[in-house]
Amino acid sequence: MAGRRTDLTRATCVLAAAVLQALFGALGATGAIGERVGDVANAHPHPLLPGGTAFLIWNVIYLLCLASAVRQMFPAQRDRDVHRRTGWWLAAAGVLNAAWIAVFTQGWIALSEVVIVCLLVTLAIAWRALAATPARSWSDRLLLHLTVSAYTGWVALAALVGALTTLVSASPSASLTWPSWAAWVVAVGFIALGLVFGRGVLGFALASAWALVWIAAVAHGPLRIAVAAVLAVMAVVLVVGVARRSGRGWLLG
Template structure:
């Protein structure tokens, strides 16, 4: 049994936390369905396209939300099982994931109503919560179940939201008639790539994170109408790929061997 599996006696707080994670997973799915169909205000995609920027990826990129919701739901169900509730790793990350789920649902409802500034504040807060949850997972994964049903969902979620927060900032400025120029978009992309590369070197689980960051940046590159912006997005992807290669070459850190 690894250090991450050391358990204390289960308490009532574990049950409440586990239930809250399940509820947060449901909220995200519900809000995503409502926001995607435009049942509360306008469809999220329509709102985003009404404020075009050089950092807005094509619509196909957002299919990753289905993966995020399914993976988060799987995480929620597993952590609620009797044998999982009292694990230290869930106690350390659970409430942060609850807040993340609530923030995601809140973002959808705000953005659908074109409250773009509050929505941007919320997505930045969502990014912060996911980052804390990811860092608090810093412990050896207890087998493939942890890698696939704990580390991977959080890592993929964090990677996508990291880029979405940057793209959302561009959308927010565009909503006020100040869409980023090509130099500003290039700077934002290069900064995002550099920040993601640093995160790859430091996060306990990086495969899912790197994949979702590259997914988002790749779609931005494919949809960019300005060649220099496309090159910057590709350069950001390459920075992340190089960081992953360096991490693999270095080998897993004994303190955090989870690559899911």
């Protein structure tokens, strides 16, 4: 009985956190709790800041997280080991996401970078936990593995973008050439680590590619060429990985 109560409490917290981050996402996008997230980001331009509609991916992530959280509430799902391994981490991620929006929209850039790094660590732990629990169904693949890996991939790139935003906010006149390339090297490293050591990497790859495409959309010269090269390598890795690793588990969980 105690275990069932704990499972229900955990599932309820995951759902509450998913609702909370979606609510703050909407408030942050409209400027209801401060400046709009997009306006704050655009006020601190740098070479890795994605352009266009890049940040619409947050809406997809929030919807997937909500669907996943609702599914965990079902009696047949609550006591599964996979939810026990990942649930509290996902609840923490939702709270951290909401906190990041609240801080960022107030213009507290450095503090927001600390929060988003904590969010990345939390998501990485949840994604790693999923590697020990292969998917049992397409619902698991879509609402757990793809959701968590995509969330992790996007936040990894967002944390690096945020690092440059923090630098610009602290020193508007600083040269961004070397910091931008350093952040780019780290971004490539993150992507490589995710593809090599992750499980259910499709969401991670798609979210990373989405970020890279929108960085390339506003980049110039060597950076655009570097982005195109990484996208091409990612495509090759996915194709070869599926072919050589009987890839459904690696690709989808």
